[in-house]
Amino acid sequence: MARYIFVTGGVVSSLGKGLSSASLAYLLKSRGYKVKIRKLDPYLNVDPGTMNPFQHGEVFVTDDGAETDLDLGHYERFTDINSTALDNITAGKIYSIILNKERAGKYFGNTVQVIPHVTNEIKNFIKNKTLGFDFIICEIGGTVGDIESLPFLEAIRQFSNDIGKKNSLFMHLTLVPYIKSSDEIKTKPTQHSVKELRSLGIQPDIIICRSEVSLPKDQRKKISLFCNVDIDNVIETVDVKTIYEAPISFFREKLDKQVLNYFKIKNKKLANLKPWFKTKNIVLKSKNELNISVVGKYVDLKDAYKSIDEALVHGGIANNVRVNLNKIDSEKIKSSQIKDKLYNSNGILIPGGFGKRGTEGKIQSIKFARENKIPFFGICFGMQLALIEFARNVLKIKNAGSSEFNKKCTPVIGLIEEWYKKGVLKKGDLKVLGGTMRLGKYECNLLENSLIRKIYKTSKISERHRHRYEVNINFREKFEKKGLIFSGISNNNKLAEIIELKTHPWFFGVQFHPEFKSRPLKPHPLFASFIKAAKNKKFND
């Protein structure tokens, strides 16, 4: 039977529960265990799909098409274990399951209540399809003390009671502030947060203390004493310079060893940290560096393009170079500023996006990259806009556009429904998961003699999608005559998945999101190739 590790957070949010869970998962996996991480989010949205990236950061997409919390991205990147739709749930989803059951008469007229109905649904989610795993790490979103968290904390309390303490462990992450003026480390917030947790019936077994400075023995003793936790289970996590140091720092603090001790598991095999040292050294110390400009709409929020930022850094790791990200707001950039803002970029990337705002800034940036032979990478919306730019400026289709933001344009990009109506696609040509979005993994065939095939070193790939609009395949010939070839095509030959410009050193657009599959220890081939091209870019002056 799997052992369950429940991770909660206290005092404040954003302490790095996701990163701590992901690091622990890596350490356990590296010691030979089969690990799964799940995220339980107490907010009422059914999934993060419709949430504003400004508020919530990026939406991470799994192979099976779930739109999930970005923490699942951390999990995948650190463990190289793919998540599924079964690994993220929200209070909204739980309630919608329950309300549907209630309407269908599944509760036989009984009163439907938080306990047991909501808590049972949460428990069902936690234990669903866990056969064959050694450890299930469940991270509870939010902070202890939030009203929304209560049913989740009650559910994990019950769950632990159901399976027994020997099979379940509570890990609590708190803030231990350092007060500069008095040069003191304060344990009181941690004591209060643990008190709150205990009032809900949960006694933490391990406390992870997030702090600016290292915890002296006395403070550890104090936390151990007041919070009723073994001193060896008071683990510090001091701010790291790069997230790639996190597995190393948790290893030094013996987190994995303490977890195994708790479960009375003897295992002499140590986690392999060599790749993390290598990664960390390149990111922090490499003498080479380059600038990549990311032109997007949500640049003000740090996490809005999380997986892209990470994948670019991974590309740097593959090429032993530090990647500086230059985020440019596509809504604010004026045509007259494009040259100034972009000319010292080694590469330009346009990420995914939705809606009209900021599109012209992106199109101008693409034109600049194309004409000045700057390595260019268009992702999803970025690829669609690259086609529009080319159609307008090279094919001279002046009103070329996407029906997403201009209903009267010549639609180079449009809704699948439009292609059905116009006979470009036949019903059933494409199986679309989810509502109207193409979500999750789809296969794509790579053209012979294309650069993309050399990059991937294979003829068939599978990548993750999240979009509603598609390229109008009827324009293929026109584009290809001018050198912009459709070098990646869907199995049914109807959907353009990859474009590349033959007359340019490195100009690619992809309809999918390769960033979701990049890992620090296994950089994605497209990002590695992009950074390689960026590294080789010559500047005229």
Ligand code: GLN
């Ligand atoms: N808005 C575009 C579409 O829906 C692109 C989406 C994206 O970039 N993820 O097709």
